[in-house]
Amino acid sequence: MTILTETKSELDKNTIGFGLASIIVIIFNTILTILKELYSPILTLMKSISVLGVKHHWLVHGLVVVILFFILGWYFSKKEITTINDTFISKAIIWVTILCSLGIIIFFLIEFLK
Amino acid sequence: MEQFILFLHPMFAIFGVITTVWVFVEILNISENNLKRINIASFSTTIFMIFTWITSGYWYIVYYASDKALILKGPWAFAHSLIMESKEHIFFIILILSLFLPIISIKNNLLNNKKARSLVLVLASLIIFSSLMLEIAGAIISFAVRMSLNNMVVVP
Numbered sequence: 667m668t669i670l671t672e673t674k675s676e677l678d679k680n681t682i683g684f685g686l687a688s689i690i691v692i693i694f695n696t697i698l699t700i701l702k703e704l705y706s707p708i709l710t711l712m713k714s715i716s717v718l719g720v721k722h723h724w725l726v727h728g729l730v731v732v733i734l735f736f737i738l739g740w741y742f743s744k745k746e747i748t749t750i751n752d753t754f755i756s757k758a759i760i761w762v763t764i765l766c767s768l769g770i771i772i773f774f775l776i777e778f779l780k
Numbered sequence: 781m782e783q784f785i786l787f788l789h790p791m792f793a794i795f796g797v798i799t800t801v802w803v804f805v806e807i808l809n810i811s812e813n814n815l816k817r818i819n820i821a822s823f824s825t826t827i828f829m830i831f832t833w834i835t836s837g838y839w840y841i842v843y844y845a846s847d848k849a850l851i852l853k854g855p856w857a858f859a860h861s862l863i864m865e866s867k868e869h870i871f872f873i874i875l876i877l878s879l880f881l882p883i884i885s886i887k888n889n890l891l892n893n894k895k896a897r898s899l900v901l902v903l904a905s906l907i908i909f910s911s912l913m914l915e916i917a918g919a920i921i922s923f924a925v926r927m928s929l930n931n932m933v934v935v936p
Contacts, residue, residue: 677896678887685899688880692873699869722841724868728833731872735879752895756902763873763906771866778861 677752683743684735685755689762691735696766698727700773782843789836790918796828796878797911803881804904807897810890818890822882822900825907829878833871840868847925854928859921867917874910877903 677685702709702723712723802821806814851860881903888896 677884677893677899680887681884681896681899684880684883688876691876695869695872695876720841724840725837727869728837728872728875731876732879735876739883752899756895756899759877759899760902760906763877763910767870767873767910770869771862774862774865777865778858 677755679747680739680743682747682750682755683741683745684739685759686742686747686750687735687738689755689758690738691731692759692762692766694734695727695731696769698730699770702727703773703777782839785835785839785843789832789839790915792828792831792835793911793915796825796832797908797915799824799828800878800881800904800907800911803885804901804908807890807900807904810897812891815891818885818900819882822885826878826882829875829907833875836871847921850928851921851924854924854931856920856924856927859924863917863920863924867914867921870910871914874907874914877907877910881907 698708702712709723712726713721715721715726717725717729799821803818803825806818806821810818848860848864851857851864881900884896884900884903890897890900
């Protein structure tokens with residue numbers, strides 16, 4: 667039988683770094699979704715970028731989001747972030763995921779009802 | 781071929797959900813014996829969600845235009861304008877959470893770190909719930925295509 671011994675260990679700095687990156691990128695994803703629908707030059711720009719010979723805004727959107735996640739995650743992991751506590755990451759990810767998902771749905775509902 | 785590609789992406793997503801449930805259960809029963817399994821399961825979630833992204837993206841870019849036109853002319857136009865538009869962008873949130881999941885399990889000693897375990901449980905719950913919502917959204921979109929086809933007037 668294994669006995670669990672709880673220590674005061676903090677989250678690893680990569681976890682905090684990529685956790686912060688997740689929060690920022692999820693918000694960025696929502697803002698980009700709304701912006702490209704409301705401001706056509708952004709959508710036109712995203713449609714004009716070719717990825718492996720394919721031009722599609724959704725492909726560019728996905729790649730931007732994933733690349734940004736890794737860049738920000740790598741950047742924040744190198745920093746000594748002491749102001750962020752462990753519970754903040756969990757709570758922020760829950761709220762950001764729920765609110766950003768709802769934000770996207772409500773935005774497209776408003777667009778549909780226009 | 782189109783039907784096969786269409787079938788692939790929800791299949792990979794369900795595999796991703798299953799491996800996430802696996803992570804969740806292993807965390808609830810954590811011991812020294814299942815640490816390796818947690819890493820395998822969380823990494824599998826990432827792989828399946830990336831496969832979902834690739835296969836859904838291929839189907840969406842290559843084949844969806846005809847379905848979109850059908851849906852917009854049918855009685856369930858909201859299935860594209862609201863459901864599909866939301867689905868294709870909410871998926872990126874799940875993808876980010878899935879990319880983050882193995883980083884927590886690999887970089888932290890989950891056995892002795894309650895906060896890391898809590899974070900894994902939070903992420904797993906969000907991935908499972910959001911993915912199942914998108915599976916339902918996919919079913920609504922498929923049904924909307926069928927509704928449009930049923931409403932088409934066939935001229936002899």
